[in-house]
Amino acid sequence: MTKLSVNINKVATLRNARGGNNPDVIEAARNIESFGGQGITVHPRPDERHIRYQDVRDLRPIITTEFNIEGNPIDSFVKLVLEVVPTQVTLVPDGHDQITSNHGWDTLENRNFLTDICHTFSQAGIRTSIFVDADPKMVEGAKACGADRVELYTEPYASGYNSNREAAIAPFVAAAEEARRIGLGLNAGHDLSLENLHYFHSRIPWTDEVSIGHALICDALYMGLKPTVEKYLIALK
Numbered sequence: 001m002t003k004l005s006v007n008i009n010k011v012a013t014l015r016n017a018r019g020g021n022n023p024d025v026i027e028a029a030r031n032i033e034s035f036g037g038q039g040i041t042v043h044p045r046p047d048e049r050h051i052r053y054q055d056v057r058d059l060r061p062i063i064t065t066e067f068n069i070e071g072n073p074i075d076s077f078v079k080l081v082l083e084v085v086p087t088q089v090t091l092v093p094d095g096h097d098q099i100t101s102n103h104g105w106d107t108l109e110n111r112n113f114l115t116d117i118c119h120t121f122s123q124a125g126i127r128t129s130i131f132v133d134a135d136p137k138m139v140e141g142a143k144a145c146g147a148d149r150v151e152l153y154t155e156p157y158a159s160g161y162n163s164n165r166e167a168a169i170a171p172f173v174a175a176a177e178e179a180r181r182i183g184l185g186l187n188a189g190h191d192l193s194l195e196n197l198h199y200f201h202s203r204i205p206w207t208d209e210v211s212i213g214h215a216l217i218c219d220a221l222y223m224g225l226k227p228t229v230e231k232y233l234i235a236l237k
């Protein structure tokens with residue numbers, strides 16, 4: 001069964017716009033779980049443009065499903081994750097000034113660094129996932145780093161979906177088959193939406209978890225959070 005982990009970064013974006021606590025990320029997380037969401041994902045960036053480090057601390061005790069913290073493993077991020085001990089940590093190679101994530105790790109070039117980081121988190125009992133492009137070599141490299149899972153960066157699939165979905169999904173099926181072959185867990189995320197999620201899942205049903213934020217929160221502005229979460233869960237049937 002593929003779990004839906006809802007990324008609530010954009011709830012925090014809206015909250016920070018006015019400087020108060022509305023919308024409340026804690027209430028959003030509680031609601032998402034009550035509506036059937038099987039995980040909460042956050043990506044605390046160094047500039048705290050949306051999710052703040054204190055949000056991560058505040059969310060930990062109230063999350064009853066899976067808690068996935070994504071980020072570039074700079075010292076402050078590593079310290080926060082070890083303090084909070086989430087279900088999973090997802091290592092993302094974002095630069096400080098990136099508007100959003102736009103590529104995965106080179107797991108061959110960064111093998112020693114990623115191996116050390118994965119070991120540190122594994123020793124703390126945290127599942128590790130490495131964010132990679134849909135490339136079987138990068139998947140294999142993540143396994144060599146000792147990661148439990150990879151997360152496939154799915155923006156290229158999403159952007160190619162409308163013009164040729166068969167072509168868009170092909171590299172992801174190849175990368176996902178490599179993960180399955182070598183016994184690596186499989187996550188996916190970035191720009192997945194109600195439009196493209198069902199097809200992705202129909203072609204790669206062994207995906208363990210999809211983490212979805214931007215499109216889902218935008219959909220919720222039109223349809224409401226409960227119906228939106230329910231629609232995303234149906235797309236994973």
Ligand SMILES: CC(=O)[C@@H](O)[C@H](O)COP(=O)(O)O
Nearest residue numbers: 009043070092100101189190
């Ligand atoms: C790794 C990934 O794809 C998500 O964390 C995405 O980067 C969301 O980050 P923003 O919400 O800051 O765009």
Ligand SMILES: NCC(=O)COP(=O)(O)O
Nearest residue numbers: 007189190191211213214
């Ligand atoms: N790992 C992907 C994620 O958490 C959310 O990405 P997006 O749906 O906001 O593009």
